[in-house]
Amino acid sequence: xxxxxxxxxxxxxxxxxxxxxxxxxxxxxxxxxxxxxxxxxxxxxxxxxxxxxxxxxxxxxxxxxxxxxxxxxxxxxxxxxxxxxxxxxxxxxxxxxxxxxxxxxxxxxxxxxxxxxxxxxxxxxxxxxxxxxxxxxxxxxxxxxxxxxxxxxxxxxxxxxxxxxxxx
Numbered sequence: 001x002x003x004x005x006x007x008x009x010x011x012x013x014x015x016x017x018x019x020x021x022x023x024x025x026x027x028x029x030x031x032x033x034x035x036x037x038x039x040x041x042x043x044x045x046x047x048x049x050x051x052x053x054x055x056x057x058x059x060x061x062x063x064x065x066x067x068x069x070x071x072x073x074x075x076x077x078x079x080x081x082x083x084x085x086x087x088x089x090x091x092x093x094x095x096x097x098x099x100x101x102x103x104x105x106x107x108x109x110x111x112x113x114x115x116x117x118x119x120x121x122x123x124x125x126x127x128x129x130x131x132x133x134x135x136x137x138x139x140x141x142x143x144x145x146x147x148x149x150x151x152x153x154x155x156x157x158x159x160x161x162x163x164x165x166x167x168x
Contacts, residue, residue, distance in 0.1 A: 002139035010165035011040060016157060020140035022102060029091035029134035032104050037164050039083060039115055045162035051152045059147050060105055061159060062116035082114030090132055097127040102135035119144050
């Protein structure tokens with residue numbers, strides 16, 4: 001386990017292999033960090049699938065409107081929705097999309113991020129300045145590395161639970 005310096009800005013994401021500890025970066029992207037904490041606290045991320053896991057690139061999850069359904073149809077739709085809250089404005093920074101960084105998934109509109117996010121498997125510098133970085137994995141990256149691959153994966157892995165460390 002990583003040392004948690006700021007429990008209010010630390011996310012504990014439980015995967016089948018164990019806990020992934022994510023340090024949020026509210027000084028860099030305050031709106032994105034607040035949204036992740038709000039969705040975690042409401043339970044919206046619990047049981048949501050990783051609907052896009054591309055080897056050597058990233059693992060994407062967080063479609064709270066489709067991603068926690070059991071049907072294959074809804075899992076195929078995962079990635080097309082978000083929460084019922086308004087989309088977030090981009091909070092681009094100089095932070096790189098390096099291994100373990102958390103980025104806000106969005107459509108082609110830079111101000112369309114909502115609930116979906118991705119974890120970079122490797123340094124993806126081509127994303128720098130294009131997508132909001134708002135956190136980084138500080139322990140448990142091996143559990144992200146173990147996720148089943150696919151778009152969507154044949155048997156998608158899920159976030160079992162997502163909590164703010166201050167509440168755990």
